[in-house]
Amino acid sequence: MNDAPVDDLTILRCPHCEETLEAVGGGASCVAGHHHDRAKHGYLSLRVAAKGLGAPAAGDTADMVDARERFQGAGHHDAIAAAVRDAAVAGVSATPGDDGWVVDLAGGPGWHLGHVLDALPGMHGLLLDASTVAVRRAQRSHPRIVAATADLRARIPVGDETAAAVLKVFAPGPPVEIERILAPGGVLVAAIPEPEHHRELVQPLKLLKVPAGKADELVASLPGLQEVARTTVRETVHVDRAAAADAVFMGPNAFHQKRAEVEAALAAGPETRELTVAVTVVTLRAPGG
Numbered sequence: 001m002n003d004a005p006v007d008d009l010t011i012l013r014c015p016h017c018e019e020t021l022e023a024v025g026g027g028a029s030c031v032a033g034h035h036h037d038r039a040k041h042g043y044l045s046l047r048v049a050a051k052g053l054g055a056p057a058a059g060d061t062a063d064m065v066d067a068r069e070r071f072q073g074a075g076h077h078d079a080i081a082a083a084v085r086d087a088a089v090a091g092v093s094a095t096p097g098d099d100g101w102v103v104d105l106a107g108g109p110g111w112h113l114g115h116v117l118d119a120l121p122g123m124h125g126l127l128l129d130a131s132t133v134a135v136r137r138a139q140r141s142h143p144r145i146v147a148a149t150a151d152l153r154a155r156i157p158v159g160d161e162t163a164a165a166v167l168k169v170f171a172p173g174p175p176v177e178i179e180r181i182l183a184p185g186g187v188l189v190a191a192i193p194e195p196e197h198h199r200e201l202v203q204p205l206k207l208l209k210v211p212a213g214k215a216d217e218l219v220a221s222l223p224g225l226q227e228v229a230r231t232t233v234r235e236t237v238h239v240d241r242a243a244a245a246d247a248v249f250m251g252p253n254a255f256h257q258k259r260a261e262v263e264a265a266l267a268a269g270p271e272t273r274e275l276t277v278a279v280t281v282v283t284l285r286a287p288g289g
């Protein structure tokens, strides 16, 4: 186990100009003089406005991150975490050396990345997310995780061919950039919900629907990578009303739903309900290595 603090500046790049970063007082700077603050909690702030996309994304709120941590901590998504972990371990173990970086795109508070790193004791994790709250929690969640805020809609502030593995779990991430940051032989592990995921809540509460075929769509958007494995987690878990509300408010539905209305609708149903978990985990490999 290598729990020494890691130097995140070996992998991070300036989100404005893609140059390398050097430590300076209060944070890090590139040769062009773009300065990025390091928070007292240790993470760098790399969230900048991307050309043509308006203000930088703010990501999940504290309430959403709380809901995610409660729901994941209760074990309702353990089967997804195990599938992501196993896919990452299988993908990384197929290439020589297992001491590189796992980059978690929009990784939230770090639950999935922590599971992956526990199974890969020689590797380090970089977690990027637009949410300051999520990044702060992720940074302190595991000794081998470093985190940074970033808006991942256009660019990933990471050097070319630096990632042995990239995780994309219910998360955004531009395909061209994923191909750019993967090291030769490196793997992308993506977890994508199926239309029936959480259907017992989606249908009655009129939540955002997941269209069919999203995993195929992702694979088609990454022509430079080759699909090497695919598995679909399908199971039924049992959630009480509080956990059902967390399942709604830990994701983008939080931006469209009123908590009081959702809680009233859940109160009219049983105290415990079945919840379908249906998520495809696909592994794609970069050429070379």
Ligand SMILES: C[S@@+](CC[C@H](N)C(=O)[O-])C[C@H]1O[C@@H](n2cnc3c(N)ncnc32)[C@H](O)[C@@H]1O
Pocket: 057, 058, 059, 060, 068, 105, 106, 107, 108, 109, 110, 111, 112, 128, 129, 130, 131, 134, 150, 151, 152, 153, 168, 169, 170, 171, 172, 250, 251, 252
């Ligand atoms: C559904 S959550 C998934 C979090 C984590 N991957 C997991 O499965 O636990 C989506 C995450 O994307 C982040 N996010 C949303 N828009 C983003 C953006 N433009 N750039 C970076 N992160 C973003 C949110 O803050 C949130 O943490």
Ligand SMILES: [Zn+2]
Pocket: 014, 015, 016, 017, 018, 019, 030, 031, 032, 033, 034
């Ligand atoms: Zn710069």
